[in-house]
Amino acid sequence: MSKTNDADSRTLTLERVFNAPISLAWEAWTNPEHLAQWWGPEGMETKVNKHDFRVGGEWEYAMTMPDGQVFMAEGVYTEIVEFEKICSTANFKPMTEGVEIQAYFEAKGEQTKFTFKCVHETEAYCKQQEEMGFYNGWGSVFNRLADFLKSKM
Template structure:
């Protein structure tokens, strides 16, 4: 097993919302629908069983009509602190681990998002395929969604 640091892509953000709201946005289907997909794409929640061992599955319609499937199973949940899940984003990314960390900082939330890949080569390939643009776009949608909730 190679060193985690060369197999992990990380995005850190501070959300202008309390940790409970950010947590809810990650863990409740009605919120996930509003931000999980990149800009301009609609998401359908097929399955969302938020518990350790529970599975999740979302689909997005691509502009060319094909379906993009995101799915995984939760492996670790620490209320208001951490979510770890396996993840496949077919057809582009398979067999990765998502780690979402939440830290209350007053009325804001420090958020760290890691995606751990099987090999350094696969990690680099995913980065070059647009990892930061794709997730960055989804997290911008999350920022906007949280702004509406905070008001």
């Protein structure tokens, strides 16, 4: 199997078009005050503990469920191309660890085409994460992002 096919078999992808210009979509991902407003599935409250937005910089967010349970999200930025992509290692403790997340941005007039990829270490782990609700969880996160962007327009 080629490396491309191997990566494809370990990757879950979500695509959205946001009704916001790319500059605003980018700012929502890069400004910690904005991130705290939408990061995490519906019902979670997010506190940004670290946000060193540069290649090699660390990020860490504490996400609190309505029942008080706290989940930690952390990683290290591995690639940043302004208005194009943000790549990072990621751990979402205790559910998902050792993944890479990739956020791609493409201007479409006053809209932004957004592609989100989560690359897992193995195909089996990828399948497990999909079955645990990857699309519902991240879909909820990006619904919150869409609402946040709408509120800033």
